[in-house]
Amino acid sequence: MKIFVAQNIKHLRQKKGLSQEELAEELKITRAQVSTFERETSSPSIQILYKLSSFFEIPIDILVKNDLSKASDTSFIELRNKRVLFPISVDADDDNLIEVVPVKASAGYLAGYDDPEYIEQLQKIKLPFLPTGKHRAFPIKGDSMLPMKDGSFVIGKFIEDRDDIRSGRTYILVTLNDGIVYKRVYNNIKVDNSLELKSDNKFYQAYSIPIDEVLEIWEFACSINTQEYTKDELQISSILNMFNELGIELESIKERLK
Secondary structure, eight states: OOOOOHHHOOOOOHHOOHHHHHHHHHHTSOOOHHHHHHHHSSSSOHHHHHHHHHHHHHHHHHHHHSGGGGGGGGGGGEEEEEEEOOOOOOOOOOOOOOEEGGGGHHHHHHTTTTTTHHHSEEEEEOOTSOOOEHHHHHEOSTTTTTTOOOOOOEEEEEOGGGGGGOEEEEEEEEHHHHHHHHEEEEEEEHHSSSEEEEEESSEEEEEEEEEGGEEEEEEEEEEEOOSSOHHHHHHHHHHHHHHHHHHHHHHHHHHHHH
């Protein structure tokens, strides 16, 4: 893995308009130390990395493994009082583009979701009818969210504040242990710090996931089917939807009778 500490220190220092001596004063070290860090003749200790992280408000892992000269101010978002790198692609008119995570690359997304170089190599599309916000397209696998077909793409709008998760809506979640999942979500953060994930296909059991295992949250914005439905499939889909709606109504009746 390439280390970017030296060039990041120089880039961030210059971006703040600081001399090496001024940065040294902020970090309580010598100007000579800053110079050796930037020339890569020595490496900062973990204590100095902590100071750099605090001063520039950037997590240490991002300071070490990402080339921040390729990031802009809008490439960062605030998550739980942390400034996190969030790669954003724009076109010549400075309009946000939608990165498409292909099926074959979906497993690698977990490792590259915060890496500008990884995001940069993804194919991109533009859908002008979407509302403002940052969007990304994710592939759907399996039949847990009928009538969404296997191979379809769901385009989600990035959710920064987890308190904005609205129960009963569908979201794409990038999770630490389950990878990319698309489910109907119920917000239990205030109850037990978790999210309950349900499939629209009742064959699949609901389950809960700790919110700390969720790396990214994208709210459903639209979907793109890559295959046409046959007449028989549409009939089956209608029947399944009818049973699903019936199940919801029965649950509601049960709750009222309690």
